[in-house]
Amino acid sequence: MKNNLIIIVVIAIIIIAAVLYLIGYFMRKKNQGKLNELEKRKETLFDLPIFEEMDEIKKMHMVGQSQNTFREWNQRWTEISTRSFAELESQIYEVENLNETFRFMKAKRAVEEANETMSEMEAEVEVIRSGLKELRDSEERNSLEVQKALDVYEELSKLLVEGKESFGPAYSELQKQIKNIEIEFTQFVTLNTSGDPIEAREVLEDAERHTYELDDVMNRIPALYEELSHTYPDQLKEIEEGYKRLKSEHFVFPEKNFEDEIRRVKKRVKNSMVDLEKTEVDAVEVSNRDTANAIDNLYEVMEREINARKYVVTNEKTVGDYIAHTLRNNRQLMIELDHTSQSYTLNHNELGRSRGFQSEIEELIRRYEDFEPKLKEHLIPYSEVQVFFKDCYKILNDIENQQVEIDDSLKDLRKGEKIAQEKVDQFEFRLRNLKRFVEKQRLPGLPADYLEFFFVATDRIEELSKALNRIRINIEEINKLCDLCNEDLELLDKKTQDLVNSAALTEQMMQYANRYRHTHENIRVSMERSLTLFSKDYRYQDALDEIGTALERVEPGAFRRIEDFYFKNLDVI
Secondary structure: OHHHHHHHHHHHHHHHHHHHHHHHHHHHHHHHHHHHHHHHHHHHHHHOOHHHHHHHHHOOOOOHHHHHHHHHHHHHHHHHHHHHHHHHHHHHHHHHHHHHOOOHHHHHHHHHHHHHHHHHHHHHHHHHHHHHHHHHHHHHHHHHHHHHHHHHHHHHHHHHHHOHHHHHHHHHHHHHHHHHHHHHHHHHHHHHHOOOHHHHHHHHHHHHHHHHHHHHHHHHHHHHHHHHHHHHHHHHHHHHHHHHHHHHOOOOOOOOOHHHHHHHHHHHHHHHHHHHHOOOHHHHHHHHHHHHHHHHHHHHHHHHHHHHHHHHHHHHHHHHHHHHHHHHHHHHHHHHHHHHHOOEOOOOOHHHHHHHHHHHHHHHHHHHHHHHHHHHOOOOOHHHHHHHHHHHHHHHHHHHHHHHHHHHHHHHHHHHHHHHHHHHHHHHHHHHHHHHHHHHOOOOOOOHHHHHHHHHHHHHHHHHHHHHOOOOEOHHHHHHHHHHHHHHHHHHHHHHHHHHHHHHHHHHHHHHHHHHOOOOHHHHHHHHHHHHHHHOOOOHHHHHHHHHHHHHHHOOOHHHHHHHHHHHOOOOO
């Protein structure tokens, strides 16, 4: 029993030792794996072409700010390649030693610290390489941009030499600006090749800006110079010659300062040429726009008078004839108005308007006769006469239209009188027919209100007839009376139909209700009341309402049935 226990203890010790050995083995292997990975990262970092990049940038021979920047990156790389790498090597050695002596937990922490150091070194190297790349790219950008600007500069230099004549007085100033740009480019090249691309870029930006500004100016100058040297002088010469020719042909200009304006424009052209010499193209462009507008205005003045003369020569006789024609028409119209006013009342101030026309025409005659000698003696601008002639046409057209309107209205007076006379005859005929129609009905009498309205309609027709028989008739009053007479007769016709229909329906209702007279007391009483209203008071509608209401109580629907039969058989009844 004792021997078995010893065997078990020995086996347990062996197993524990084996487990501990395995654990130690795997921990050592794991730490060694991390250590190997760290070694690979270190080799990768050391294999980066930082030294080559440094040498490439050193060959640029940088100075100034660029040199300071490079020194900063170089110093940071030196610190990494010496102190940081030495520290990393020490940490790696410590990990190896701890791993070999089976101090696995300490080895694990040491590996983690070494990895942190490695990550910091990698990040720092990335920053350094980015800074070096930016420094190198800056020099390359300068090279590309300077070539582009130099191409423009060379084109400008060539253009200035080949197109000297197109720049006029600005040529000397442009030469100076070209020279200044050349100096800036030389300064840039000096800085760039001596190793200071950052400072060189500032110089390049100035040279580039001045180059493109000069390019813009040189593109605008030839057109401005052409205007100032040829276009405007030629136009002003043409205007001067044209003005002298027109004056010799006895043209009169309302503008008393025409020649002064020509001199002012010439002076503006001269001043603009001075500004062009100083390459002040913005000011020259503004001035040239004003000059062009001023020249256009001068042309317009002469063209206006030339066109006005053509108009005056063409329309002078026509306007005179038109005035005379309108005057004759107005005199004839006034005679016609005087004659018409003896027989008709004129309600729209026709006489006053025609007298107003007379005054307007006489004023046109006065002005026309005033213009004639001035035109012959060349004392008045044609444009002023043209305005007067156009006013004449407008005024005379308006007068003539109103004359025609008044003349038509006079004709309408006679037509209106004739129509009104025919209407009187028609009204009297309709009134007689209504009277005969009522008499044929053999009614016991007529209601007072109907008779009153009948007499009103009769009096209105008589009033219309008297109005037509006056020495001077008022056609507007007559037309109103005609409308009133027509309305009266329309209403009288309706009243007559209602009266006759009410009377006839009452008689039919009475005949129909007679069958209930002895069996229904209310029918008998209503028949007696209806008969009184019909025969004594001549209130036929009230009589119809009385008998109709009573009959409807006894025989619902009887009233509507009798009424429908009556209106459907009016011709037979």
